[in-house]
Amino acid sequence: MARKKDGGALGLVFEVAALLPWWAGTGLAVIAYVVLHRYATAEVAATAVPGQIGQMVVGQVAKTLASIGQYIVPFLFLAGAIASYLGKRKRAGLIDDVATGKPGEALRSMSWRDFELLVGEAFRLEGYSVTETGGGGADGGIDLKLKKGSEVFLVQCKQWRAYKVSVNVVRELFGVMSAEGATGGFVVTSGIFTADAKAFAEGRNIDLIDGQALATMVERARAARPSGQSDKISTSVPLSTIATSKEPLCPRCGGTMVKRIAKQGSNAGGAFWGCTAFPKCRGVVAIDEGVRVAT
Numbered sequence: 001m002a003r004k005k006d007g008g009a010l011g012l013v014f015e016v017a018a019l020l021p022w023w024a025g026t027g028l029a030v031i032a033y034v035v036l037h038r039y040a041t042a043e044v045a046a047t048a049v050p051g052q053i054g055q056m057v058v059g060q061v062a063k064t065l066a067s068i069g070q071y072i073v074p075f076l077f078l079a080g081a082i083a084s085y086l087g088k089r090k091r092a093g094l095i096d097d098v099a100t101g102k103p104g105e106a107l108r109s110m111s112w113r114d115f116e117l118l119v120g121e122a123f124r125l126e127g128y129s130v131t132e133t134g135g136g137g138a139d140g141g142i143d144l145k146l147k148k149g150s151e152v153f154l155v156q157c158k159q160w161r162a163y164k165v166s167v168n169v170v171r172e173l174f175g176v177m178s179a180e181g182a183t184g185g186f187v188v189t190s191g192i193f194t195a196d197a198k199a200f201a202e203g204r205n206i207d208l209i210d211g212q213a214l215a216t217m218v219e220r221a222r223a224a225r226p227s228g229q230s231d232k233i234s235t236s237v238p239l240s241t242i243a244t245s246k247e248p249l250c251p252r253c254g255g256t257m258v259k260r261i262a263k264q265g266s267n268a269g270g271a272f273w274g275c276t277a278f279p280k281c282r283g284v285v286a287i288d289e290g291v292r293v294a295t
Contacts, residue, residue: 010076017080018087025081029074036073039066090114091121098215099222107190107211112159116143119157119188122218128153142176151183163191165208170197174204188214257285 017025039062094114098106110118120130128146144155156173158165170187177185184205187193193201193208201208209217260274273285 010072013073013076014080014083017077018083020080020084022081022085022088025077025084029077029081032077033070033074036066036070039063040070087117091117091124094118095121095125095218095222098218107214110159110190112157115159115190116157118218119155119214120144122214123155125222126217142173146186152180154180154182154185156185156187158187158189158191165189165191165193165197167194167196167200170200170206170208174200174206177206190214257283 017028020028042063094110094117098118107115107118116132120132123144123146124130128148131145131147133142133145141156142154143157146153146155154173154177156169158169165187170193173185173187176182184207186207186209187197187201188209190211192210198208257273258276259271261271275281275283
């Protein structure tokens with residue numbers, strides 16, 4: 001769901017600065033003040049010369065606007081630069097939280113907004129230019145637009161509350177992709193995808209990234225990030241190698257899981273994913289469809 005733009009021209013100044021690196025916004029603040037201050041202090045004719053009344057009025061109006069704008073516009077650029085800096089630090093912190101802690105627990109504890117920020121930053125570290133289009137709610141349609149060269153990709157994020165992502169979500173993304181002429185798309189979730197969702201995505205240039213694949217993506221992107229690097233970083237790890245996870249996260253504690261064989265009950269002899277923290281945690285995931293069967 002697209003974010004509403006209600007700030008007019010002044011709001012646009014802030015939004016542009018917030019999208020730029022913080023140092024660029026700061027530089028624009030300085031330039032704006034110098035330019036507007038020049039007009040604010042310029043001499044304007046106080047008496048009208050026959051035939052030049054209109055020019056005098058325009059000059060007076062421009063001087064008045066410049067006198068006000070020389071403080072407002074630089075302030076908005078600086079505010080946007082601060083927002084850019086703080087946002088960058090927050091996204092880096094989200095990446096670190098997932099990469100250094102228990103991925104499943106970190107993903108489930110996030111708000112839907114933080115989840116979108118995390119996914120956007122992960123794609124930035126994969127070399128994409130990212131535009132955040134979400135902000136309308138916890139389930140807001142297309143959340144990110146990615147660009148790499150001339151190609152455009154659409155991303156829909158699903159927070160952990162939607163543990164199993166159905167085929168309807170993938171169909172919705174495919175419809176928007178067709179309407180906008182996008183090269184491809186991604187559905188990213190902290191949970192898993194149903195078998196129908198996986199089947200529908202095949203052959204339609206849609207990558208499904210579940211919780212485990214996202215955690216792997218974050219870990220590899222963070223590992224490839226040079227110390228102190230602040231802008232886009234291109235890694236050599238293709239998304240296709242991480243878009244399908246083999247080992248799910250425990251649906252109960254967020255820990256890792258291992259393949260086990262049932263020794264009793266109706267499923268005796270059958271394989272399943274069991275939490276490595278057993279018996280403290282009894283999270284279980286079926287192997288056939290990757291669906292949670294017990295917590």
